[in-house]
Amino acid sequence: MDLQKRPWIAAATVALVATFAYGSAAHAQVTFASSQSDADVTYAADVATIIQNNCQVCHRAGGIGPMELVTYEDVRLYAPLIKIKVVNRIMPPYYYDTDIGIQELKHDWRLSQEDINTIAAWVDQGAPLGNPDDMPPPVELRATDEWSLAADFGPPDILAPSTPIDVPASGLDLWHRPVVKMVGVPDGERCIKALQVKPRGKAVTVVHHANSTFQRLQDDGSFRGTGDRATEYAMGKLGEIIPEGVCRVLPADTYIRWDIHMYPGGLGKTAVNDVIEANVVDLAIWLHPADYEYEYKQDLVSYNFMEGKRDLLIPPNGSLMTQGFRSWDHPVRIDSFQPHGHLRLRSASLEIYYPKTRRTEIISMVSNWSATWHQSHIYEDHVAPLIPTGAMLIMKQWFDNTSGNPNNPDPDQWVDYGSRTADEMSHFWLGVTHLDEEGYERLVAEREAAEEEQRIATRN
Ligand code: HEC
Numbered sequence: 001m002d003l004q005k006r007p008w009i010a011a012a013t014v015a016l017v018a019t020f021a022y023g024s025a026a027h028a029q030v031t032f033a034s035s036q037s038d039a040d041v042t043y044a045a046d047v048a049t050i051i052q053n054n055c056q057v058c059h060r061a062g063g064i065g066p067m068e069l070v071t072y073e074d075v076r077l078y079a080p081l082i083k084i085k086v087v088n089r090i091m092p093p094y095y096y097d098t099d100i101g102i103q104e105l106k107h108d109w110r111l112s113q114e115d116i117n118t119i120a121a122w123v124d125q126g127a128p129l130g131n132p133d134d135m136p137p138p139v140e141l142r143a144t145d146e147w148s149l150a151a152d153f154g155p156p157d158i159l160a161p162s163t164p165i166d167v168p169a170s171g172l173d174l175w176h177r178p179v180v181k182m183v184g185v186p187d188g189e190r191c192i193k194a195l196q197v198k199p200r201g202k203a204v205t206v207v208h209h210a211n212s213t214f215q216r217l218q219d220d221g222s223f224r225g226t227g228d229r230a231t232e233y234a235m236g237k238l239g240e241i242i243p244e245g246v247c248r249v250l251p252a253d254t255y256i257r258w259d260i261h262m263y264p265g266g267l268g269k270t271a272v273n274d275v276i277e278a279n280v281v282d283l284a285i286w287l288h289p290a291d292y293e294y295e296y297k298q299d300l301v302s303y304n305f306m307e308g309k310r311d312l313l314i315p316p317n318g319s320l321m322t323q324g325f326r327s328w329d330h331p332v333r334i335d336s337f338q339p340h341g342h343l344r345l346r347s348a349s350l351e352i353y354y355p356k357t358r359r360t361e362i363i364s365m366v367s368n369w370s371a372t373w374h375q376s377h378i379y380e381d382h383v384a385p386l387i388p389t390g391a392m393l394i395m396k397q398w399f400d401n402t403s404g405n406p407n408n409p410d411p412d413q414w415v416d417y418g419s420r421t422a423d424e425m426s427h428f429w430l431g432v433t434h435l436d437e438e439g440y441e442r443l444v445a446e447r448e449a450a451e452e453e454q455r456i457a458t459r460n
Pocket of ligand 1: 050051054055056057058059064065066078081082085086091092093109111268269270372
């Protein structure tokens with residue numbers, strides 16, 4: 001997402017303007033303006049570009065946002081609400097704390113503080129249009145039914161739509177687990193570059209999650225899992241991008257088993273509350289070429305906090321904290337982090353404990369988690385945490401079953417472990433590259449060398 005630097009922020013001078021109320025010195029007022037040129041913030045010159053680059057992908061005709069933010073008139077109508085959502089970092093919907101842990105993430109939708117300040121200043125000034133000549137040309141957005149990751153990787157190599165199923169307007173949770181043939185599968189085993197899952201059309205608000213695993217056809221006509229997961233999707237998630245140089249395996253001759261969880265009527269502000277006929281969830285896979293070279297395997301695994309015991313129980317009007325630990329007998333690199341929970345989950349953190357130094361480091365924190373916006377937070381390659389053998393991941397989640405939780409449908413219920421949206425779960429999806437000691441040492445040395453280079457460059 002583009003940033004636009006405006007001189008009025010950089011050059012902010014504190015101006016002291018004294019105004020005297022008419023007729024009476026006793027009512028003298030002193031007004032502090034944060035910047036002499038604040039008045040210059042206009043839609044055309046300052047705000048339009050931010051809205052184009054960060055909001056219109058969803059807030060346009062056919063987009064998933066509840067209203068359009070395309071013309072000045074659209075945006076002006078919602079200006080006060082936009083300020084609230086943007087200043088509180090609720091929009092764009094990417095929830096990841098800005099002041100703790102690793103901040104360099106791929107496909108990060110967060111606005112810069114500078115853009116947030118620009119929008120807030122514009123709204124405070126009455127949301128003026130400014131000079132229409134300053135207006136940037138309209139942006140060309142991809143069609144709403146196109147794959148978002150096609151912008152990075154081109155058209156997908158493989159498609160695997162689920163079989164259609166009708167979802168009623170209301171009622172209990174539904175699950176759909178068809179096995180389907182993939183279209184475009186090459187011969188032999190290959191390495192996956194990226195994956196994206198997308199419920200078709202209006203189904204976005206009724207599909208809570210859609211997991212996919214690879215299956216092989218047996219001689220007796222049944223299917224058996226290969227042990228490899230294709231991907232995981234949960235509401236609001238963009239997709240998975242596998243780092244360069246490693247392999248997430250696409251086994252040869254496989255089918256996809258879908259595990260789709262639907263919530264009739266839908267969840268969130270844009271819930272359809274209507275019958276959805278022939279709901280289909282699509283999976284797209286981008287592959288590396290057959291001669292792609294790699295050293296290590298990468299996988300996506302759900303690390304459950306409850307170690308299979310599933311003894312999660314939240315009292316009415318109460319809260320609960322869960323904690324899970326994980327270590328490996330070889331070094332690993334954590335490539336992505338995605339907390340999973342339902343309507344009572346409010347926050348999650350990922351920490352590393354290093355036995356050698358006996359210190360803990362927070363690497364990611366989401367303190368405003370929402371079940372309508374699952375994201376796989378994908379670390380930039382040069383900062384993805386490298387975990388030495390024996391170091392421990394500490395995974396924490398906090399559940400709020402009080403009326404203070406805006407997502408809570410009923411604070412008077414006991415909440416148990418389970419798959420329904422009204423139940424809770426406690427796990428993280430982690431993309432993990434499995435290294436060996438030599439590879440770990442090499443990556444650490446490469447990063448240290450890059451840091452040293454940076455130090456020298458900034459010194460000169
Ligand atoms: C990925 C899609 C997406 C992006 C990007 C996005 N929005 Fe939204 N927005 C939504 C959805 C969906 C909702 C409905 C509430 C929800 O589901 O969280 C929403 C809700 C809102 C609301 C509240 C509407 C209401 O009636 O309560 C405002 C205001 C808003 N968005 C403004 C923005 C602005 C401003 C930006 C860019 C800075 C933005 N959004 C970026 C999808 C998006």
